[in-house]
Amino acid sequence: MNSLYYQKRLSRNIGDKFFTSLSVICALIAILPLIFLVTYILYKGGSQITPELFTLEPNPPGDDLDAGGINPALIGTLIITSIASIIAIPIGVGGGIYLAEYSKGGAFSKFIRFGVNVLAGVPSIIAGVFIYALIVSTKILFGSMYSGLAGGMALSILMLPTVIKTTDEGLKLVPNELRYASLGVGASMYTTILKVTLPSAFRSIATGVVLGIARAAGETAPLIFTALFSYYYITGFGDLFYEMGSLAVLIYNFALEPYDAQNKLAWAASFILVLSILSVNIFSRILAAFNEKPKRV
Amino acid sequence: MEEKLTLFKNRKRFGIEKNIDIIFKNTALVLSSFVAIILLGIILVVFFQSFESFSRYGLKFLVTSEWNPVKDEYGAFTAIYGTLVTSFLSLLITIPLGVGTAIFITEDFVPKVFREIIGSFVELLAAIPSVVLGLWAIFVMEPFFRVFFVFLHNFFGWIPIFSTEPTGRNSLLAILILVVMLLPIVTSIARDSLNQVPKKLRNAAYGIGASRWKTIFSVILPAALSGIMAGVLLALGRAMGETMAVTMIIGNSNAFSWSLLSPGYTISSMLANQFGEADGSQVSSLFYAAFVLMTLSLVVNIFAQWLVKKFSLKY
Numbered sequence: 051m052n053s054l055y056y057q058k059r060l061s062r063n064i065g066d067k068f069f070t071s072l073s074v075i076c077a078l079i080a081i082l083p084l085i086f087l088v089t090y091i092l093y094k095g096g097s098q099i100t101p102e103l104f105t106l107e108p109n110p111p112g113d114d115l116d117a118g119g120i121n122p123a124l125i126g127t128l129i130i131t132s133i134a135s136i137i138a139i140p141i142g143v144g145g146g147i148y149l150a151e152y153s154k155g156g157a158f159s160k161f162i163r164f165g166v167n168v169l170a171g172v173p174s175i176i177a178g179v180f181i182y183a184l185i186v187s188t189k190i191l192f193g194s195m196y197s198g199l200a201g202g203m204a205l206s207i208l209m210l211p212t213v214i215k216t217t218d219e220g221l222k223l224v225p226n227e228l229r230y231a232s233l234g235v236g237a238s239m240y241t242t243i244l245k246v247t248l249p250s251a252f253r254s255i256a257t258g259v260v261l262g263i264a265r266a267a268g269e270t271a272p273l274i275f276t277a278l279f280s281y282y283y284i285t286g287f288g289d290l291f292y293e294m295g296s297l298a299v300l301i302y303n304f305a306l307e308p309y310d311a312q313n314k315l316a317w318a319a320s321f322i323l324v325l326s327i328l329s330v331n332i333f334s335r336i337l338a339a340f341n342e343k344p345k346r347v
Numbered sequence: 348m349e350e351k352l353t354l355f356k357n358r359k360r361f362g363i364e365k366n367i368d369i370i371f372k373n374t375a376l377v378l379s380s381f382v383a384i385i386l387l388g389i390i391l392v393v394f395f396q397s398f399e400s401f402s403r404y405g406l407k408f409l410v411t412s413e414w415n416p417v418k419d420e421y422g423a424f425t426a427i428y429g430t431l432v433t434s435f436l437s438l439l440i441t442i443p444l445g446v447g448t449a450i451f452i453t454e455d456f457v458p459k460v461f462r463e464i465i466g467s468f469v470e471l472l473a474a475i476p477s478v479v480l481g482l483w484a485i486f487v488m489e490p491f492f493r494v495f496f497v498f499l500h501n502f503f504g505w506i507p508i509f510s511t512e513p514t515g516r517n518s519l520l521a522i523l524i525l526v527v528m529l530l531p532i533v534t535s536i537a538r539d540s541l542n543q544v545p546k547k548l549r550n551a552a553y554g555i556g557a558s559r560w561k562t563i564f565s566v567i568l569p570a571a572l573s574g575i576m577a578g579v580l581l582a583l584g585r586a587m588g589e590t591m592a593v594t595m596i597i598g599n600s601n602a603f604s605w606s607l608l609s610p611g612y613t614i615s616s617m618l619a620n621q622f623g624e625a626d627g628s629q630v631s632s633l634f635y636a637a638f639v640l641m642t643l644s645l646v647v648n649i650f651a652q653w654l655v656k657k658f659s660l661k662y
Contacts, residue, residue, distance in 0.1 A: 062558045069560040070456065076447025080530050081465060084472050087483055087527070091475075144378030152372055153379075164652065165382045171581070171648035172389065172641065173588020175615045179637045180389045182622065183396050187630075207385060214382065238364055240371035261474075268476025271590035271615070275622045298478050298591075305482045305595060313486070320479045331474045335467065 088324075095321020098314050108281055108300065108315060117304075117311035120319050123295040125284050126198060127323075130277060130296055131267045133202025138209035139259060146217025146255075151243055163218075170211035177207040178272035186276055191291060198294030201277025205266045212265070216258025220251035257334045264330040268323055270298035279303055297323045393641055397634035408635055412603045416625075421632035423614065425603045427639060430613040433518060433593065434586035437525035442579060444526070445533030450563060452534075453541040466538060473531035481595030484524045489516060489596065492523070496608055511606040516598035518611035524592045529582045536581065540574025541567060573658030580651035584644045590615040614640040 057063060106119030145162070153159030181204040186195050224247045232242040248255075278293040279300065297319045304316040400408065404421060411422030448469070452462040496513035503509045544567050552562040568575075598610025599620055614636050625633055 062561065066558050066560045069563075073447045073451040073454075074456065076444050077451040077465065080444050080448040080469070080534065083527060084469070084530070087475075087480075088472070090487060091479060091483060141378050141381050144375045145382060146379075148372075148375035148379040152375060159379075162379050162382055165386050167652055168645060168648055169382055169386050171584045171588075171644060171651075172386075173584075173590070173615060173644050175588065175590045175618050176389060176393065176637060176641050176644075179618060179622065179634070180392055183392045183634070184388070207389075210382065210385070214379070238368045240368050243371075264474065268474075268478070270476065270478040271619060274619055278623070298476060301478045301482055302591060302595070305478075305485055316482055320482055324475060324479055327474050327476065328471060331471055 088328075091317075091320055091324050095317040095319075095324070098318035099321065103315075103318055107283055108295075108304075108312075110281060111304070111307045111309050111312050117309075117315045120297065120300060120315060120322075122280060122283055123297045123300040123319065124322070126277070126280070126295040127267055127297045129284065129290070130198050130201045130205060130273070130294060131263060133199060133290075134205035134209050134266050135259075135263055137203060137206035138213050138262075141206075142210050142213025142259075143217050143255070145214045146221065147243060147248070149214070149218045150221035151239075151247065166211045166214050169207070170215070172207075173271075174208055174269055175271040177204045178274065178276050180204075180207070181272070181276045194291040196276065196278040196293045197291045198277050199290050201273045201294060201296070204272035204276045205269060208269060208272065209262045209266045212262035213259055216262070217251075217255050220254035220258065221247055223254065224251050253337070257338050260330060260334055264327045268298055268327055270296075270302050273299050274302065390641070393634055393638050397631055397638045400628060400631035400635040401638075403628070404632070404635075408632070409639070412601065414601045416627075416629045419628055421629070421635075423617070423632070423636045423639065425601050426612045426614045426617045426636060428603070429518065429597070429611040430587055430615070430640065430643070432607075433521050433525060433597070433611070433613055434583055436607075437522045437529060437586055438579065438583055440522070440526045441529040441533050441582065445530050446537050446568075446575060448530070448534045449537035449541055453538055454559070454563075466535070469531050469534050472527075473535070476591075477528060477589060478591040478595070480524055480527060481592035484520060484592060484596040485516075488523065489520055492520065500608055507605040508607045511604060511609040513608045516596050516610055517608050518597055519607040521593045521597040521611065521613070522607070524596055525586050525589060528589060528592060529586055532582045532585060533575075533578055536578025537571070537575045540571040540578070543574065544570045573654060576658075577651045577655045580647055580654065584647040584651070587647070588615060588640065588644050590619050594619045 103119045104124065105121055107122055108120060109116060109118040149159050149162060153162075181200050185191060185200045185203065186197075189195055191197060191199055228246055228250060229242055232246045233239075237245070273296055277296060277299070280293045280295045284294070301316045301319050301323070304312040304319075307313065400421065408422050409427060410424050411420075412424040413420045413422045414425070415421070448465075452466050493513065496517075496519065499509050500511070500513055548566050548570060549562055552566045557565065593613055594616035597613065597616055599612060599616055600610035601612050601617075602609075604611070618633060618637055618640075621629070622633055
């Protein structure tokens with residue numbers, strides 16, 4: 051009769067308890083450092099934020115106690131990321147349109163989809179090496195070597211797979227009835243895509259693209275020998291062809307300096323970078339959750 | 348009748364619209380082939396740039412660890428060894444932690460709200476730039492673990508991997524920061540594949556009297572295995588290519604050592620450190636190293652894709 055009741059000391063129940071606590075421990079070990087990490091970055095970086103930070107140039111590392119600000123790096127990150135987006139978004143969206151709307155699952159589209167996945171797995175520093183060999187060392191851009199433009203190109207290689215993938219998947223979620231309806235009333239293929247399918251997939255594509263941009267903004271490895279770094283204000287259009295600072299490279303350079311003032315600047319830059327990336331992520335997640343239509347599997 | 352015929356005649360599109368349609372399609376085609384062009388371009392450029400070094404040192408490059416720009420002798424063994432050791436050991440720590448966490452958030456141990464918060468929090472962490480993790484590793488992790496490393500060295504110093512006196516940055520710290528980076532990847536992919544296992548399977552296992560963990564080990568995990576494996580391989584690729592956090596914490600020393608408590612090198616950190624100011628045959632050697640790294644990560648990546656295709660869930 052006993053066997054009808056839950057028996058604590060049965061070996062299977064003991065084993066279950068053991069593994070349950072093991073998985074709880076795993077989750078704790080995984081989560082706690084991560085929480086600690088985020089709070090530490092926000093606390094340590096947030097305490098360094100001053101108004102001058104956004105307006106001054108960083109001082110070259112040295113004994114002077116005042117490190118200056120991060121204005122050129124902040125603007126540089128915005129410029130480099132914009133260049134990357136300007137290159138990657140048209141190519142990616144166009145490529146995604148081809149994959150989702152025109153290709154009929156043949157060898158070519160299979161190969162491209164495979165290529166997208168492979169390109170997404172290429173280490174980010176290899177993108178930097180590639181642009182260095184192609185553009186920096188050949189001085190192909192009007193004789194300039196390290197430049198913000200080259201940095202933007204390197205980042206665009208990293209953004210491209212994300213943009214293609216989200217466009218492809220976003221368009222595939224658009225119901226075929228919409229296409230039939232549009233083609234049925236006599237619209238041509240390109241009108242159908244531009245006026246019907248693309249707008250109805252706009253939100254999911256935009257979310258993916260924005261997440262891709264946020265990821266690119268934090269990339270450092272492709273920039274350290276394409277855009278290099280600069281201490282000076284960005285004054286005009288011509289500065290695109292010269293070394294350009296960015297928040298990510300500033301963090302890298304100043305974290306390795308032996309001076310406390312520079313280290314603090316690195317923390318402040320991390321705070322700004324992490325805060326903006328996290329808020330973009332959270333914001334797009336909330337948007338996506340609100341608009342969740344049938345859940346994709 | 349006459350009227351109808353003219354209507355019918357006009358039913359074709361204007362020439363210009365037809366042309367736009369064709370141009371649009373071909374533009375999209377060209378744009379999509381950019382992916383292939385860039386990918387091939389990367390492979391070819393890195394290969395041809397490394398050609399000089401390749402023909403000079405051949406495969407000896409892979410097994411010697413002399414890196415001397417003055418004597419023009421190059422071998423990347425330390426860096427290759429460092430890349431493999433840091434990525435494999437970090438995976439070894441990450442897999443049980445990540446899969447354990449994934450099981451925790453797919454089972455109903457705690458209410459759904461908490462599980463979703465934990466899940467999305469873990470995913471958010473994947474968004475933190477690695478350079479910031481490197482900064483954190485330098486200023487928080489390294490001082491925190493120093494005592495622990497000294498303890499390891501004092502009591503387990505007879506094991507070769509703990510045989511050097513810990514002095515600041517070292518390979519073990521690089522492994523630990525990689526664990527922090529890989530955890531979100533492994534956890535979220537493992538969670539997705541566990542979620543995809545049909546509920547029927549679980550109910551059937553419960554129905555014949557299996558306990559919860561018997562079900563997890565004998566039914567759920569095997570069913571989700573291919574997805575988890577693919578996630579693990581993706582994480583491996585990421586670990587091998589990871590540059591910034593590792594470069595900042597590994598110590599960047601080309602002197603070979605079995606010990607994890609001594610400074611080390613990885614291919615990507617070597618590139619990050621030397622590429623800017625290299626010239627002559629050193630550049631070519633660096634490209635050779637980059638080629639090795641690229642090949643490693645391509646193989647891992649393609650294998651992961653093949654695995655997903657071959658063993659994807661068929662329910």
